[in-house]
Amino acid sequence: QQQVKQSPQSLIVQKGGISIINCAYENTAFDYFPWYQQFPGKGPALLIAIRPDVSEKKEGRFTISFNKSAKQFSLHIMDSQPGDSATYFCAAAWGTASKLTFGTGTRLQVTL
Amino acid sequence: NAGVTQTPKFQVLKTGQSMTLQCAQDMNHNSMYWYRQDPGMGLRLIYYSASEGTTDKGEVPNGYNVSRLNKREFSLRLESAAPSQTSVYFCASTKDRGDTEAFFGQGTRLTVV
Numbered sequence: 163q164q165q166v167k168q169s170p171q172s173l174i175v176q177k178g179g180i181s182i183i184n185c186a187y188e189n190t191a192f193d194y195f196p197w198y199q200q201f202p203g204k205g206p207a208l209l210i211a212i213r214p215d216v217s218e219k220k221e222g223r224f225t226i227s228f229n230k231s232a233k234q235f236s237l238h239i240m241d242s243q244p245g246d247s248a249t250y251f252c253a254a255a256w257g258t259a260s261k262l263t264f265g266t267g268t269r270l271q272v273t274l
Numbered sequence: 275n276a277g278v279t280q281t282p283k284f285q286v287l288k289t290g291q292s293m294t295l296q297c298a299q300d301m302n303h304n305s306m307y308w309y310r311q312d313p314g315m316g317l318r319l320i321y322y323s324a325s326e327g328t329t330d331k332g333e334v335p336n337g338y339n340v341s342r343l344n345k346r347e348f349s350l351r352l353e354s355a356a357p358s359q360t361s362v363y364f365c366a367s368t369k370d371r372g373d374t375e376a377f378f379g380q381g382t383r384l385t386v387v
Contacts, residue, residue: 168316194374205278205364205378206317251316260305260324260368261332262376264316 165189166254168265175272181239183268185252188233192254196262197226197237200249209250210237242272276300278379280365286385287355295350295382297365303377304370306348307332308340310361311381317364323348325370355386 168185175181187195196211212219212226212235219226225238239246252265281296299306304325309317309332319332323342337359339351348367352359365379 166316171314196374203380205366205380207378208375211374260307260373260376261319261322262317263333264309264318266314266316 165263166252166265168252168268170268171266172269175242175270177242177244177272177274179242181242181246181270183237183250183252184234185236185265186234187254190233191256194255195226195228195235196253198251198253200251206251244272244274246270247272278365278367278377280379280382282382283380284383286387288387289356291355292351292353293355295363297349297379298347299367300346301367301377303367305368306342307366307376308348308350309364309366310334311364312361320350357386360384360386
């Protein structure tokens with residue numbers, strides 16, 4: 163049973179465009195929602211994270227939007243750049259980074 | 275800063291062979307984890323160690339064993355490899371269970387034929 167569902171599986175965006183990746187979770191006990199970025203041949207690295215006491219968190223060009231009632235959260239990448247081309251994973255956990263439950267990943271390609 | 279180091283980076287095993295994947299971190303972190311990454315399935319937790327001397331099962335522990343050798347090192351052992359264990363394995367660490375950022379190694383790509 164996939165506790166964190168992620169879509170789309172792949173995404174192609176033009177340079178300067180907005181990339182949007184969506185995730186939905188089932189377990190209402192989750193209270194920590196990070197996004198990880200993974201480049202080919204590398205391990206995932208934390209990009210940005212949010213807790214459900216806020217509806218939005220922004221760090222530079224990256225924004226997480228969180229809808230607690232719908233049990234959904236999304237990553238928005240503004241002014242997407244070719245260097246953003248990577249696989250993005252949403253995740254969820256109880257309170258900490260331990261025992262992360264990951265989504266299935268979205269492969270983002272930003273074209274010139 | 276090395277961070278989290280995994281060895282080997284690549285490995286091919288025959289069905290039934292055994293091997294140990296090594297992981298070491300130099301960040302003085304208390305908690306360490308092993309995940310496997312498969313296409314279309316994201317990363318799934320195999321085992322974790324909240325602190326030195328403790329280990330617990332994750333989502334997919336069958337066919338694996340772990341050893342928390344000391345605070346720095348956390349190894350994953352496949353006693354009798356199966357083709358279903360073909361995957362990319364990632365070790366990760368957090369400062370402690372209350373920390374909010376997991377640091378991952380570069381992965382071990384394992385193929386079982």
